[in-house]
Amino acid sequence: MKKSHLLLFLCLLAMTCIGQKKITDKHITHQQERMVFKQWDADKFTPKAGFLGLNPQYWITWALHPNYPKTDLRPLGPVGPQTQRLLFAAAMQNSDNSYKVHADTLRNTALSEAVNYSAALSAIDPLWQIYYRKEFEELLNLSDADLLSGLSSGEKKYFVSNGLYDWYLEESKALLERLQLARTTSVDRGSRIMAYHRMLAEYRKLRAGWEMKKSRVKTYLNTKGVAEKLRNSETSSPVTSRSDIQIANDILKKSKL
Template sequence: MTRLFLFLLLCAGSLLARAQRLIHDEHIEHQQERMVFKSWDRGKFTPRPGFLGLNPLYWATWALHPNYPKTDLRPLGPFGPQTQRLMLTAATSSADEAYRLHSDTLRNSALSKSSVYTGLLSDLDPLWLLYYQKQFSPLIYPERNPLDGAGEKEQKYLVSSGIYQWYLAEKDEIAERLELTRSTTLERGERLLSYQRLLGEYQKLQATWLEKKRLAGKYISISEVKKTASGARKTLSKWGKIDIAIADRILKEAELRVGGGNE
C-alpha cells in the first residue's frame, strides 16, 4: 500500500512538471524585447506579408493594425512616454534647482541687507566698536557724579539755580535718542550720521556744563558782593537822611536867631 501511494505521488509530480514546462514563442520574445530595450525592428514582425503581400496569415494578423510594425511604441524609445516623462522630470529637477539657487541668493541678499539695516547687530559695527562706543561711554555707562570737581557752595548753587536739573534732562534726552538710533532699523550710513550728530550735541552739552561749573564760583562771589553793596547803600542812605535832618535843624535855629536880633 505504501509503495502504491509513493508511485502515485511520483506520477502526479511528473504530470505537474510537464504542466509547468516553459514555452518559447519567438513572437512573444520579440515583442518583449521591442517593448523593453531593443530597437523597433520591423523585420522581426511575423507573420510577414509574403510574396506580393499575399500571405493570408499576415492580413489576418495585421489587417486591423496595418501601421503597427511601422510605429515605434517602446516606452523607452526616442519619443516614448517613459522617455518623455524622464526628460520632463530632468527638466523639472533643473528648474527646481534653478529656483532653489535663486531663492538662496535672495535669502543671502536679504540676510546681508538685514544685517546692515537691523538694530540688533548695531553693536558689531566696526566704527561703533572703534570710535563711537568710546566717545559715548560716559553717556551710556556713567561712573562719576556730574557735580564732582565743584566746591560745596558751587554744588549748592548749581542745584538751587536749576542748572544741574537742566543738564541731567538734556543728558537723558541725548542718551534716549542714542539708544533709539542703536535699536531702530536704519541704513548703516544714516545710523552713522545720527551717531555723529548726537556726538556733536553731547560734546557741546559737556562743554557748556563744564563752563557753568567753572563760572559758578564767580557767580557766587558776584552775588555776595551785590549783597554787601546793597547793605552799604542802605546804611549810607540812612545816615544821609540823618545828616539832612541835622542840617535843616541848624538852619532853622540860625533863622530864629537872626529874626530875634532884628527885633
C-alpha cells in the same frame, strides 16, 4: 494499494517533466526585445506581407495595425514613457532646486533685513560696541558727581544758583532720550548710525561748552571777589579821584595773585 498510488504519482511526475519544455518562439522573442531594449527591425517583423502582400497571416495579424512596425514601443526609447518620466523627474528636480535656491535667497534676504532694521539687535551692532558706546559712556552713565567733579563748594553753588547746572542736566537728558529712541526704534542701520553721528557731534559740543564754563568759573569768581573787596575798600576809605582804567588795572593785578 500503496504501490498503485506511488506508481500513479511517478507517472504524473514524468508527464509534468515532459510537459515543461522550453518554448522558443521568434515572434515572441522579437516582440520582447522590441518592448524592452532593442529598436524594432523591419526584417524581423513577422509574419511578413509576403509576395505582393498576399500572405493571409500578415493580413489576419496586422491588417488593423498597419503602423505598428514603425512604432517604437521601448520604455527607454527616445520618446518612450520611461524616458519621458525620467526627463520629467529631472525637470522637476531642476525646478525644485531653483525653488530651493530662490527660497534660500529670500530667507537670507529676510534675515539680513531683519538684522538691518531690528532694534533688538542694535545693542550688539559692531560699530556701536567698538566706537559709539565708548563715546556716549558719560552720557549713558550720567551722574551729579561727574558733572560737578573738580569744583569747589563755592563753584558748585555758583553753577546751581545761576541755573547752569539745571541747563546742562536738561540738555543732557534730552540728548540721552533721543539716543535711547534711536537705539530702540526699528529703522535702517544706516539711518541709526547717522543718528548716532549727529548726536555725538551735539554731545561733544555740549560737553566742550560745559568744560569751558567749569574752567572759567574759578577765574570769574576770583575776579568777582577782588572787585567786591575793592568796592568795599573804596566805600570805607576816603573818596579818591581814580579813573575807571586805574580801578580795572587794580582788579586785574589782584586777580593774577
